[in-house]
Amino acid sequence: MRLGLIIVNMIKYIIKRLALSVLILFGVSIIIYGLVRIKPGLDFVQAKYYAQMQLDETGQVAQMVERQREIYGLTSPIFKGYLKWAGNIVKGQWGDSFIFSVSTGEVELLVDAEGNPVLDAEGNQLTKPISSSNVLDIIASKSTISFIIALIATILQFGIAIPLGITSATKQYGVVDYSVTVLAMMGISLPSFFFGALLLRIFSIQLGWFPYAGLSNPNSNLPILIDNIHHLVLPITVLVILSIGGLMRYTRTNMLEVLNADYIRTARAKGLSEHKVIYKHAFRNTLIPLVTILAGILPGLFGGAMITETIFSIDGIGKAAYKAVTMGDIPFVMAYNLFLSVLTVIGTLMSDLMYAVVDPRVKLVGGK
Amino acid sequence: MRKNNVNQELNAIRNDQFDSEIEKKDILVVKNLKKYFPLGSNWFKKTTSFVKAVDDVSFTIKKGNTLGVVGESGCGKTTLGRTILRLHSITDGQIMYDNIDIRTIKKRELTKLRPKIQIIFQDPYSSLSPRMTIGEIIGEAVREHKLVPAEEHRDYILDIMKSCGLPPYYYSRYPHEFSGGQRQRICIARALALKPDLIVCDEPVSALDVSIQAQIINLLVDLQKKYGLTYIFISHDLSVVEYISTEIMVMYLGSVVEQGTKEQIFKNTMHPYSKALLSAVPVPDPDVKKQRIILKGDIPSPANPPKGCKFHTRCSECMDICKTVTPILKEYEKGHFVACHLYPQD
């Protein structure tokens, strides 16, 4: 009975939050679209194909440009244009990238002018892979490797930061505490591009311990998995070091707060060992604020690390986004931003749900 | 001189119609006061349930008297105090201060009326802004309402400080330098500086140590004599309330259960809750072994009070009627009101 009520409340809550999320995404999309539209002069689609349009005699390019402009609602006034674009987004037409294309995995059977299949020497029909430059396809295909890297980095980050944060809180002003503080400060203050470049310079170029770029080396005689890991050591190091500092400090502050609580004194008065006081009574309570961090993980996992991927030439979604920005591929950048916002919204919802799991005091109430 | 001006301004908004109804000496008349807080709302933002923090409270205070309001946590005594100052909006009922209807007067007129009714709080630490000097804290509202000419301002504040037992060198200091008792004196000075008639004291001594508590109570009593102040003294400590009050009101879950003069309440206690409350107070004498009425259970949540008599869940003399019918507050001797089915209700 009680469980039933909880589930009903939970569903109510989720529905309400989803409604709110839609509202937020609506706002986000307005900002993104608004940014694109405040551009004076030539719009970005025309600008991209301007040179080609001059040379185009058949009018094919002009047609394509017009189709693209339709998708972005650039032909109509800004308000109508937004509705058009938003409608396309909802329908799943997020636009085409100017610079990327990926193979969809499907193939087109080749036919000659008369419609007869083209056969090769063995009598098999020849095929041509179909490629797509739909931004959703590109995001889907590029985010795999980014996800793997981010997942490893996140696990390492949490696995290292939380124990260190706790240790530094329990041994306040000790050696661990000071090193954690310094490390955390460094992590917060280092720009990723500089730190990445430094690591490359030292460990790759000077010492030659790790490869310079990419994911694998065709000339390497290592097994492919080991080779991949070898390539990923430096980028993951950058990601971990940069994000670990904040998490450590956060854990530490919260742990210190919890350690001052009355129930910790109660636990000590029971006669529990210090280890149990910290890792059972204090830790469960430190987890509560840590759950809010989960909101930030999701976009981090699928959104890729723009600069790190670029520096280490890993062909993930982050590098693609960087390339898109530098080459003016605005359709992709728009889609990428929207994609990240959706992830953030989902992440926030998930972390709020997790909150209710970790903290028994929190009740998800649909009405309030 | 200036004070007269303020009074004239107030006279303009005073409703003379009520003059005949109440005696001149009655400084505050509260009739059927209700304060409900909305509790949660559904999807369409319509309030579905309320916490009845103050539910149908009426009383009258004469000038120079002290009304003690006693009750346990959640009984609405703090809300009552703040509602009288219209710090909360008033759900229903009437509050007449000196023939001015506090519920209906406009915001601007309310601002003019503000100095007349002041409030002192429980927590001396959060009731002083940490970034202002004591002089500023006490004097800012005096300046705002132009109660004294600018050139006399400083002397006036120092004078007020002196009568609250604050040495003049406090004037340019900051609250962080002072202890709880001294801060409470500053709060009293802040209220006193506005030349109020009525001061609502919301548990002014509960957060203080025993020896400091006595100092503050004595100060309040002295000031009352000196300036002819009227107090509404809110406290959970019966012995303090008994000491300082002339009339007492006992509240339970938003309603008044018993009301009367101090003698009536303490010598002729009628309501079972008041009796229990009185007997629960520990006596600092090891030889007194009194017969204690120990109430069962906890105080119910004010958001979801019991039906019938709100006290019936804990009452030792609960009858069947108590569970269904809410008793009305009835006068049994002059000025002594009780809401209980143990006594004839009609």
Place this chain on the structure above:
Amino acid sequence: MSTLVQENKDLINLPNNQEQDKQEPEVSLSDSAKVISPGRLVLRRFFRSKLSIIGLITLLAMFAFAFIGPLISPWGEVQMTGDYKWVTSILPHQIVVQELNEETGLMEEVTYVFYEVSDPYKVYAKTPPSWDHPLGTDQYGYDVLTRLMYGGRVSLLLGFIVIFSEVIIGMFFGSLSGYFGGWVDQVIMRVVDIFNCLPGLPILMLAAALIDGWGIEPRVRIYYLMGILTFFGWSGIARLVRGQVLGIRELEYMVAAEATGLSTKRKIFKHIIPNVMPQIIVQATLGLGGIILSESTLSYLGIGVPFPYAAWGTMISSTSGAEGRDILQNYPNIWVPAGVCIVMAVLAFNFIGDGLRDAFDPKMRR
């Protein structure tokens, strides 16, 4: 009795002792002691921490370096080193020089693309550190040390201006939202939610890239950059202010201010703002580091401070691109100092921010 009263503050004027003559003690400690205002107390605590002093000194040194340094330096921000009397303009990797066209016998502008120290024009690009150029020159022949100074100007000034505007906007909306509540709060907080959901760097990049397309003059683009950073950065401060205001509104001194009939203006400016300020100052100091990082990242990506103006991020971006590997490997003097400068500036702000937080609220140490 009075003979024993020495420096006891509370003995005077107590109701109990009023019958006795109350002679105030002449000059006691409490009478003449310095008044310690909360602000001075904070400063005293701030200077007690070593890290905050280190941060402050670093910051002052960087300011001197960035704003006084260029006055001393013999080189300019975009002054090329070399025998280049005929050089008329400079662009990345190319110079335009006046040259005699032997066929026509006229002087003509000729564009040369260069990568290295090259005859016959002797642009001293990528020279190693020397007395003339303590940190050498970069790939365009500019003096690295001087460029570092100018880069510091951009980063520090931009950081301060952006955080200042963010604080103004954030405080306005935050206090509005927290003080009035109701639908005002609802609307403002939903807008803040929207801004919080925008991805940080990518949206900045989108905005910067779009502005890139406007073809604005490089000098003016810095202001647009400031605008973008402010526009996407104020929401955090607004949320902080709102939370603080909500907390303060519940405190009893605010209720007392209401009860004494103070005006709304006075309540906001005398009671709320001064008590919100500590948190804001801390947040702003810590935020400054973040803004410098964002700016340098954008510059690194080539969409921040435009060439030929110097920025620390741009100087590091020489490690990417066509000759990136070469510079990364052989010319650390071109990019490492810029990185060190960024780290130092951000660290300094973080140290100061941390120190201020501890000083404002000694209970919550670190």
Place this chain on the structure above:
Amino acid sequence: MKLLEKLKTNQEKKKALAKHYISKEQIKKTAKENSRIIKELEKQNNRKNVPEEEYLTEMKNPNNVVEFDDLHAYFFTDAGVVKAVDGVSFDIPKKSIVGVVGESGCGKSVTSLALMKLLQSPTGQIFSGEIRYNAKNGKAYNISKVPKIDMNKIRGKEMSMIFQEPMTSLNPVFRIGDQLDEILFLHFPEITQEEAKQKSISMLNTVGIAMPESVYSRYPHELSGGMRQRVMIAMALSCDPNLIIADEPTTALDVTIQAQILDLLRNIKNDINGSIMLITHDLGVIAEMADYVVVMYAGRIIEKGTAREIYKNPIHPYTIGLQKSIPALNLNDETLYTIPGTVPNPINLPNFCYFRDRCEKRFGKCNGEYPKLLQVSPTHHVACYLAEEIAAEFAKTKKDGGEKNAKK
């Protein structure tokens, strides 16, 4: 000329004031000295595998559960050493309730925390003195020498504690049952899950919780303050301790709930085989509960005796003033008596009686050093020069009595 004079007077003023402020060098010096002392004491505390003999001792009187003997508990802060408890000696006899009373900051809580060794480390330390504890197994421990690890066997099992704030004293993320069972598993490792649950539920029953099974599986936030305090008491009782320390157990509760809890405490005292050390600032609570009363002021005991002696025959002016200043029911005087002034700053306390400046009965002798605790009856001690005569008289009768006894 005038300027010079002004400068001079300013300088003098500064010099005169300097002694009231702590200079930077002094802070540095105290910090250094403090960290040295703390390190030494912590080293003592963190020892492992210490043979029991090292902290075993003899009780002065085997009928006592606890004997505080000249206990000094200090807080080593940068501003100076706060002598929170400065030379406190008193006994807790078996099967009795000892009340410790005093205003905030008088060191009453610190005394109890020192007994449990729960002082906020590293700044709070037992500096010197002995706390002798008479364990269930007949051994006597010197608590101040017991290392941290071995203290865990004593806490909870031998003595347990009830705190002031029931709202925050239970861990919000664990169920009541888990928190109750935990202490049983800890001190009786052989107990099974079922037995623990049984015991916990019966414990909840003992403390008067109506539906123990349902409370067992609830979270703390679902209970009211009074209920939580009952749970805390159940937890304290569950290992059948020798001593229960109740640190302001009813201060945060309403009057009617306070009456319930006090009633419960009184009842369990008869049921269990132990003593209660009751700490509160409320003289009424002490009068109703305690057999013996200890009055503390600024870290020292100023008067101790049986409850009757303290309430009916108080000697120290502070005790008298404290009692007169509570507005007791039905005992109306014209004006309330007040003790003037405030409690002195705990750093750099003077070496005369700390109450001197607030005392109405002070006389020449009070300027001398801090008065010793004088015995005025077999159980009554006072630290005041006013009691000297009575003490002398008592000493004489005692001596006479002793002689008489000897003669017999």
